[in-house]
Amino acid sequence: MNKLRDKAGYDVVVVGFGPSGAVAAALLGQSGIRTLVVDRSHEVYPKPRAIALDHEIMRVFQNLGLADAIAPHCEPFTPSEYYGVDGQLIKRLATVEPPYPLGHTPSMVFSQPPVEAALRRHVESLPAVTVALGWRFTGVEQDGDGATVRMENSEGTALSVRARYVIGCDGASSSVREAAGITLEDLEFDEPWLVVDVQVNERGLAKLPTTSVQYCEPGRPCTYVIGPGNHRRWEISLLPGEDPAYMATEEGAWSVLRRWIGPEDATLWRQASYRFHALVASEWRNGRVFIAGDAAHQQPPFLGQGMCQGVRDAANLAWKLRTVLAGDATGPAAEALLDTYRVERREHVRRLTTRIKEIGAVICERDPAAARARDAALIDAAGGAIKTVPRQDIIPPLSGGLLARGGGSGTGKLFPQPRVSGPTGPLLLDELAGSGWRIVTNRRIAHLPEEILALAEHVGIVVSIPPEEVAFSSGPYWMQARELDGVLAGWFARHGCCAALVRPDHYVYGVANSGQALRDLVAGLGDTLDLRIP
Known part of the structure; x- marks a missing residue:
């Protein structure tokens, strides 16, 4: 060192x-x-x-x-189920089904x-x-x-x-x-909570829910998270008059955990009181x-x-x-x-x-009448049957900064990482193309204008993933491979484009639907970064 x-x-x-x-x-x-x-x-x-x-x-x-x-x-996050005032399911988050967009x-x-x-x-x-x-x-x-x-x-x-x-x-x-x-800057969220991490034995595990749960109960909102192995976490709101220091003691933690388990079911790993801020x-x-x-x-x-x-x-x-x-x-x-x-x-x-x-507002409503109205509104919005929402739909794209102006609907989004055919077998895209600047297209290398390949020397690399069957091939500033699961093909179709200029952090600088549009996209990046683009 x-x-x-x-x-x-x-x-x-x-x-x-x-x-x-x-x-x-x-x-x-x-x-x-x-x-x-x-x-x-x-x-x-x-x-x-x-x-x-x-x-x-x-x-x-x-x-x-x-x-x-x-x-x-690591382990996959279980679905998260939200239960309302009277114990009914009012919301459900889960993971999208494979093939996974980022690999x-x-x-x-x-x-x-x-x-x-x-x-x-x-x-x-x-x-x-x-x-x-x-x-x-x-x-x-x-x-x-x-x-x-x-x-x-x-x-x-x-x-x-x-x-x-x-x-x-x-x-x-x-x-x-x-x-x-x-x-x-204060974004106006300030509440006292107790966080308790517990290592649960077999007897305790048999008592606990098999999904993560948000208890949206006015009396005491709380969260139950299934961690790796026998690790379980509770995040429990503290009520007016409760002493955060006492609640963070073993006695205080068990006083609120007893709804689910007792000391004979688990060992406390960590308990701490926090003020949750925004x-x-x-x-x-x-x-x-x-x-x-x-x-x-x-x-x-x-x-x-x-x-x-x-x-x-x-x-x-x-x-x-x-x-x-x-x-x-x-x-x-x-x-x-x-x-x-x-x-x-x-x-x-x-x-x-x-x-x-x-x-948090859904979880933390303390007024029983308002909480019942919340439950009814969520159930009504779902048409009477709660639908599972992918967690990642909640993560926003970038909306400003180093992004192409008028760069298309994929601009600012995370670029997918499909499985592709590498020189020795299946690989994730980054394993093949690295994580520098990339032009990724669904056009075959042979069908790309020569000037696009010339641009790669200044930008990074051109990666061709055409929809048809192709064998892996590569050159000084380009490579061509076959996608295995259709993730990238679906992304191009959703955004109505044939190419994307991708940043080193995997966010899309801009998309293009023609060779000239791609040339303009790269030239715009060159102007922004003061690169000499031919």
């Missing part, structure tokens, strides 16, 4: 080595970006906090080469400590990354050439390092955010300092998107920093590209948090 040295220079300093910081450091270090990641804690927190992740996040882990290491700690189970539960440990091991193995544990961030000063980051260890030793950029992934009470003078940073950047993860936003846990949002932040910012540090965008174009981080992630977080709050 590289040693931390006073006055050392780095491209990026990442403050915080939780999931968001680890992913940011991994994505940067994997590209050879000289990265320092610091954290005051020496070890991974041994108890679960996040419990849910989705296929977009697993795709990021896949791109890091970690899918196989993380998969054993992974769309919604999963996971055990955070081993997943976080796998992320840390990967980061520590990267030659470009220095990991400094037991160091506390104490301040940052910026100038025209970079930033000076100050830190201190537990023995009082202080040192400073230089960096081109700094990313604060240091949690909800972020010192980096405070040092950068960034404030949080907050988003007003700014996500101050000069060379960025914030990500819980430092930039907090949301109620009703869709399990907290950690997912932080990983999205890291994935969005990392490729933009790579582009600027590599000199592929310079001057005003570089600044404009980095500014899109705030534009894209802030609006995405706000929109998703609004949807999470709407779900």
